[in-house]
Amino acid sequence: MFDYLIVGAGLYGAVFAQQAVKRNKRVLVIDKRNHIGGNIYTENIEGINVHKYGAHIFHTSHKEVWNYINKFVEFNRYINSPVAIYKDELYNMPFNMNTFNKLWGVVTPKEAKDKIEKEKEEAGITTPKNLEEQAISLVGKTIYEKLVKGYTEKQWGMKATELPSFIIKRLPVRFIYDNNYFNDRYQGIPIGGYTKIIEKMLDGVEVKLNCDFFKHREELYNIAKKIIFTGPIDQYYNYCFGELQYRSVRFETEILEMENYQGNAVVNYTEYEIPYTRIIEHKHFEFGNQPKTVISKEYSDTWTRGKEPYYPINNERNNSLYAKYKELANKDEKIIFGGRLGQYKYYDMDITIKEALDMSKKELES
Numbered sequence: 001m002f003d004y005l006i007v008g009a010g011l012y013g014a015v016f017a018q019q020a021v022k023r024n025k026r027v028l029v030i031d032k033r034n035h036i037g038g039n040i041y042t043e044n045i046e047g048i049n050v051h052k053y054g055a056h057i058f059h060t061s062h063k064e065v066w067n068y069i070n071k072f073v074e075f076n077r078y079i080n081s082p083v084a085i086y087k088d089e090l091y092n093m094p095f096n097m098n099t100f101n102k103l104w105g106v107v108t109p110k111e112a113k114d115k116i117e118k119e120k121e122e123a124g125i126t127t128p129k130n131l132e133e134q135a136i137s138l139v140g141k142t143i144y145e146k147l148v149k150g151y152t153e154k155q156w157g158m159k160a161t162e163l164p165s166f167i168i169k170r171l172p173v174r175f176i177y178d179n180n181y182f183n184d185r186y187q188g189i190p191i192g193g194y195t196k197i198i199e200k201m202l203d204g205v206e207v208k209l210n211c212d213f214f215k216h217r218e219e220l221y222n223i224a225k226k227i228i229f230t231g232p233i234d235q236y237y238n239y240c241f242g243e244l245q246y247r248s249v250r251f252e253t254e255i256l257e258m259e260n261y262q263g264n265a266v267v268n269y270t271e272y273e274i275p276y277t278r279i280i281e282h283k284h285f286e287f288g289n290q291p292k293t294v295i296s297k298e299y300s301d302t303w304t305r306g307k308e309p310y311y312p313i314n315n316e317r318n319n320s321l322y323a324k325y326k327e328l329a330n331k332d333e334k335i336i337f338g339g340r341l342g343q344y345k346y347y348d349m350d351i352t353i354k355e356a357l358d359m360s361k362k363e364l365e366s
Contacts (some may be wrong), residue, residue, distance in 0.1 A: 002028045002223055007213045008230030010038020011349060012339035014201040015356035016228050021205055023364050028224065029202060030211040035195070036202060038230075039308075040349065042193035046255055046292045049193035050282045053308070054249060054298060055266055056194060057285075059184040060350030066186040069353060072200040075188030078285055081179040082266035082278075086146045093268065094181055095143060096174040103142055109175035116140045116173070134165035139173060150272035155300045156247065164315065184350075189285045226363075230339035232309060233325045241324045244344055245317075246309035248301040252276075256293050275299060312344045319344075336363065 004020055006013040009031035020027050035041050039053035057080045060066055069075075082093045092098040100112040119140025128134035131152065135144045148171070149160055156163055180187075190197055213220055213231065221227070229236055234244045265284035269276060276297040283293050303309055312318065322344040329337050338359060340347045347355065 001225065002026045004028070004226050004228055005030070005220060005224035006228040006230070007031075008038060008228075008339065009033075009036040009198065009202065009207060009209070010230060010339065011040055011198070011352045012342075012356045013038075013228060013230050014198045015353055016338065016360050017205045018201040019357065019360035020364060025364070027205055029205055029207045030213060030220070031207075031209055032212040034210050036207060036209070037195045037198045039310075040194040040198070042195050044193070045294050047290045048283045048288055048292075048294050049286060050253065050294050050296070051194075051280065051285070052251075052253075054251070054296075054310075055278075055280045055285075056349065057182075057187070057189065058349055059182040059187040060348075061184045061186070062350055062354055063186075065350045065353050065357070068357065069197065072197045073190040073192065076191050076286060078189040078265075078287075079187060080181040080266065081264070082181060082268055083264055084147055084151075084268040084270050086150075086270045089146075091147060092179045093147075094172045094174060095139065095147070096179065097177045098179060099143075099147075103146070112175055116143070128165040130161050130165055131163035131167050132160040134168050135160070135171065138168070138171045143171075147270050149270075150274075151268060151270040151277060153272050154275070154277050157300060157302055166315075191286065225334075227335045229335055229337050230342050232341045233322070233329065233337050233344060236335075236337075237325055237328055241321055243305075244321055244325075245313040246303040247311040247313060248303035248307040249310045250299045250301045250307075251296045252299070253294065253296040256295060258293055259289070259291060261293050261295050309341060311346055312340065314345070 003025040004027045006017050006027060006029040009029050013029055017027050017029050040056050041052050042049040043052050057078065058075065084091045084093050091102050097109065097112060100106050100115070104115050106112045106115055116139060119142060120137060123136045123141060125133045125137040128137050132149070135148050153160055232244065262279060262281050265281055266278060268278045276299050278298050280296045280298065281293060282296070283290055301307065329335065336359065337343055338356060339352060
């Protein structure tokens, strides 16, 4: 008999497992995939740590989380500074003075503010009825059309005029010359890749891969006093209230016989006519100088069962549905749901760690 069965060898499950074993609990971690790490898994290809499930840049302002993760790995000095390409024009992201200078030739923050305010006034939108109107009312027509519209429509698989306005509550605009995408105090990429972190967290933990909880549910349910479940909460309850919705992502990864393909780790393609949302060149996360390079084209995709659910669609319909599943979970003393699928929220890595640490403290010290 195990104290805890942890379903999912991703970040949440690994943190909880590490904390539980530290307190002398007997733990079994299972995962349906053939590797640990969940979506932060990195695979070494041509000496390059490839982010197999999309770009992951660690950033946080939580000192507790930063100190915790640094026990397992050393981080490099990588700063996320993506660029966006629109019809062969290149712009810095997030929107900052470098972006505004390229768009309009403005040099001072006042000139940039005046330009944006003028466009907002010309649009005359007082009550935005959809995402397009909401975005224009925030940043004006030029930024919206070149850097928001096409990317957003690819991301959601719908026209911006058909998307609700609440999806974009704000758009980050900086009136300084700063290309750092994040405002967090701590940022970097783990030297040697993310898989290394999970390996160290799970050191001394019993792990079973290629093990699908739902195929062995009856047997697995009875081998532990409690279950930490990081899979989809609606699937756990056999979709009894209906299916929660997600956006999925697919990747086309290729090895190129060149040293440097695009000169940056992340390049967004913001025009709708280009089908992928961005290209990741993995070596630049760790300042690699390998003779070859590996790139991944990222396509936003409609989610159906069998595909990987990436982004919860937290609209009114889905949040209401999740609340029903959460009510069921609250009555079940044997199970704890964690992570973005278990809690139906999009979490950055630092929040995933914080949630797992907080839950383990509550659970293991009570």
